[in-house]
Amino acid sequence: MKKRRVVIGVIGTVLDKRGKRANRWVKWRPTVGLCQQPDLPVDRLELLYQAKDRGMTEQLSDDIREVSPHTEVRTHTVAIDDPWDFEEVYAAFLDFARHYAFDTENEEYLVHITTGTHVAQICWFLLTEARYLPASLLQTGPVKNRDDDNRAAGTYSIIDLDLSRYTTLTSRFQHEQQQSVSFLKSGIDTRNATFNRMIDQIERVALRSDAPILLIGPTGAGKSFLAKRIYQLRQSRHLVAGKLVAVNCATLRGDNAMSTLFGHVKGAFTGALQPRTGLLREADGGVLFLDEIAELGLDEQAMLLKAIEEKTFFPFGSDKEVYSDFQLIAGTHRDMPTWVAEGRFREDLYSRINMWTFALPGLAERREDIAPNVEYELQRFAASRQMQVRFDKEARERYLRFARSPQAAWRGNFRELSSSVARMATLAEQGRITVELVDEEIQRLTQSWQPASQKALPVISEEIDLFEQSQLETVIRVCRQCHSLSEAGRMLFAVSRQKKSNPNDADRLRKYLARFGLSWESVRNNA
Incomplete structure (x- = not known):
């Protein structure tokens, strides 16, 4: 089915106003002209205007309906006090983009950049580059030949600009990138410099690449949570149209693994009474998150590699290939190079998913x-x-x-x-x-x-260095082995007490324990 064509633009208070009464039909007006192109039918026009230009907008809408009856015109009021203020214009256009219900499955979008101030045009560029607008850019212009019958309609071109030239301008809007990073962190004000740098890089990769992403880290480090946020970030920028499909590969075994991932045909194995689609096909157009990917069997790994590289695979028991285009995010707590060296994970698959690898630190490291x-x-x-x-x-x-x-x-x-x-x-x-x-x-x-074979240490009320913690654990262990404070003191200070003329081992031990808010009784009672 052919997609509907939707054009988004802003009214041109100078060019769109040219001419009065019947005279306006012989002069080129960009917004009317784009709807007069015989080979570029416009199904819907989303027209932004300021409240003070309402009368002109209504006249323009009537004219468009006259020259192009099939074009639906929708008007949107925007509040812009100063059309030459970058931040004000950008904020107004961004607000429109964020609240607009894009339907990329059924509609294609063009952004008309001919009308409005140069600031408006640059802001359209930036929003399109950042994928807030899932669109191409549309440029219209007048016909130079006065005798051309198409003079009023003018010309058009769909352009794909290299927006890297505008990087100096994008620095004005860096807070948008910061919001993306904050989104990946759920707004948590994380302070670990290494983690923050990693999240910043993940944000850039998520918005610029659809290559596989591998998240490595211990159980509970947040791999599943981060995968979901990456998907939501890409979805908010219209980079994926499908859904997020997630599975823990450690739960898949035997025929169930093949069937769950790749689907099966009826009768493929005992109990396969109905065909099954499989998770890879469900993720078509979206993101597939395979947590604990290292637990997959070697057969499943081979099929997954084919699906990633060729976007096709065979459902279990079928001789007919099916298609699925998805982005893979994988997670594991395993040491993957070791897993590969031991033959537990295919080297070719590891090479394929290892392009963007991020190691998530555990909580103890943060x-x-x-x-x-x-x-x-x-x-x-x-x-x-x-x-x-x-x-x-x-x-x-x-x-x-x-x-x-x-x-x-x-x-x-x-x-x-x-x-x-x-x-x-x-x-x-x-x-x-x-x-x-x-x-x-x-x-x-x-x-x-604490291991089952060890007794818990008493609670310490203050933070202590690792060195002191090890020393304190030794003292507590000796205290629990002895029957009295004095006996424990003699054992602990067996060398240094020899240098004292009047050693008081019990008092010395009591003062040491007191430094940590402990007493002989509390240590013994907790034994």
Whole structure:
């Protein structure tokens, strides 16, 4: 089916106004002329104008209906006080683009750049380049030969400009890029410099390339979440028309793996009573996210490579190829070079998906980002439960001290942090997370990170260096092995006590434990 042609433009207060009464029909007017092109029928014209030009716009709309009855004219008022102000014009056009219901499946779009100020034309360029407008540029012009019968209609050309010449102008609108980066981070004010640089690069790749993206990182580091945000970013710029299809490859085994990914025909295997489309075909025109891609079998890997490179594959049990054009985002926590060296993952497939590889750090490597993520999780919980939840000041400080300390292992990464905040918020009376709730949660986390063969360390109220943490763990282990404070002191200070004429090992140990808010009793009671 042929797509409808839609032209977007702004009224030309000078060129479109030329001529009065019948005289206007013999002079070239860009907006009317573009609707008089016999080989460029316009199904719909989206015409932007300022309120003060309403009368002229109505006259222009009537004239277009007369010369091109099949063209639907839709008018839109825009508020622009100064048409020579870049930011004002850009903001007005951007607002129109963001609220316009583009239908790229059924319509093709052209942006008419002949009318309006030079500022308006440049803003149309920038918005088209950034894909806020999924369109080509349309230029119209007058006929130079006065005897030409097509004088009133003029000429037209559809152009594809190299907009790299306007990079100095795009710096005025860098906040738009920053908004894209913020979108990938869900508005979280992350402070880890390495992570922020990576997100900035992912944003540029997402908007400029449809090549596969590989996200590597431990479980819970946010691979699935980031894949979804990448898809939403590309969708907002009209770079994908299809949907996001996601699957965890670790859940696929045997015939089920083939069938789930590539589909099957009826009777392909026992139990295949009905044909199945498969996820690759469902992702046509969109994004396919394969989490834990390293868990795929070698047969599935071979078929996936063909599907990526040729955009075709055979459904399970079929001798007829099907087509699917999708962008692949893959995730894994495996060491892929090792996986390839051991023969568990095809080298050719790894080479194909390794063009854009980003290693997501775990939460323990981004401790400076814990505070903003705690706030994000708290707000998310509150929004989902339609209730206000907050930390008491002391409780928040205590939780963050622990969360950022070396004691906090965060083996489950951001997923574990989310669960931790959700537990405290759920137990909060009247929406207040108290010190008592924080202490309970710290104890719960500390115990969950200890191997079953070890007893949990007592909770430390202050952040301590890794060096001191190791030293303190040794002291606590000795205390638990001894029956008295003095015995533990003698064992711990066996060498240095020999140099003292009157050693007081018990007092020395008591003062050491007190530095961390601990006592002999608390260490023994927690044994």
